[in-house]
Amino acid sequence: MLDPQRNAANTARTDADEPPVVFVVDDDVSVRESLELLIGHAGWQPRLLESAQAFLQQDKPRGPSCLVLDVNLPDLNGLDLQACIGTARPDMPIIFITGFGDVPLTVRAMKAGAIEFLTKPFDDEVLLLAIAEALERSRAALAHEAGLAAVRDAYGSLTPREREVLGMVVSGRLNKQIAADLGISEITVKAHRGKVMRKMRARTLPDLVQMAAQLSLPSVPGG
């Protein structure tokens, strides 16, 4: 089987096209070594860490990634680490592995969004499937995030007044109504509106509405 890592290294200096990264955080060295082989053989990049602290010092990879995490760690609890990650990085799904199968722990982990919760010993194939699913979810999250970033940036370039107008426009208010609400003239609203369209790179009104929805802008009730 061809090593995708080498292929990528030959052609690009960006690392976006490298194989997905699979982090393994486990204090048991034998587990790390066996997972390194397993993950590497599946065509992914294994990154082995022995503590939550060491993991948190890692740089975030640009491509899709996931985390195989032992619940019982020397420094930080696996669930706590999940809490840290889950909020900041929805593009790094977690697969838990543990020696002691505890139902309440399982429930907590799954409710917090874990992909899988495996008890040792587990079947390699099951783990690989879980990793594949996690990476797929990571890919989706990254794609979603990338799409959002452009819109967010554009929104960030708007002036307060322009945002105000944007909100009203996507709520279906007419220029005349917006002008009355803001106490300004209709022609000025048109000017703001035009600038909003250009800055947001929206060619049509429905485009703008979609973008506002992506940004989950609250729609004005009087719309």
Next chain:
Amino acid sequence: MLDPQRNAANTARTDADEPPVVFVVDDDVSVRESLELLIGHAGWQPRLLESAQAFLQQDKPRGPSCLVLDVNLPDLNGLDLQACIGTARPDMPIIFITGFGDVPLTVRAMKAGAIEFLTKPFDDEVLLLAIAEALERSRAALAHEAGLAAVRDAYGSLTPREREVLGMVVSGRLNKQIAADLGISEITVKAHRGKVMRKMRARTLPDLVQMAAQLSLPSVPGG
């Protein structure tokens, strides 16, 4: 604080304003009896069933509801019952209870959308909290479904041509462009468009875009 339930009861004969229904499916009669008390005392309507079969013959309540389900049932597996319900009724969240805490089972249940997975014996308070959360989610699902139903009905009343026009309109195409695409005159597009707006009860174009998004209508690429 005024009780909105009672207010509604004065005016309507619908039963949507009854207290939420909590189904309990467990083959152990002592469990059923104790949960009946617990649930009733919390102000909800307990409905006790001893088998999956019996539950499936129940009518679906109109208001919010949830299901407290024993994994081990005489006839049908709890997980299988979940599979039946989960697809047809996302407005009836499930709380599992079981005597044997099995991690793989827990994972399966949680991945399938269960609210909680409790091992007997469990704290009453924990169950009540889980039920409250489940009912809250049920309420949200019902509200979402109700909002969708109106839009779906309206969409159902559109003729094929009107749906075609709708899709293009919410993609930002101008009447002129739509007319060219369909090989008809612009005036006819206007007529269709007007009818779409009236039938969909959309006052503004952004309204229509929102509705199309709710219906997850695919937006035309050339928009």
Next chain:
DNA sequence: TATCGACCGATACCTTCGGATGGGGGCGCC
């Protein structure tokens, strides 16, 4: 001080939208 950007405004012009009014052809159903 000078410059820049945000914000506001006007006049003019064109396009687009929305509806009213009035009409024709086809198709299925009672």
Next chain:
DNA sequence: GGCGCCCCCATCCGAAGGTATCGGTCGATA
């Protein structure tokens, strides 16, 4: 045949959207 519905088209009109050009105030910043 009559009826209703869908689909099509035309002219006319007012309202709304969009852009361009010009000009003004204000505050921050170099």
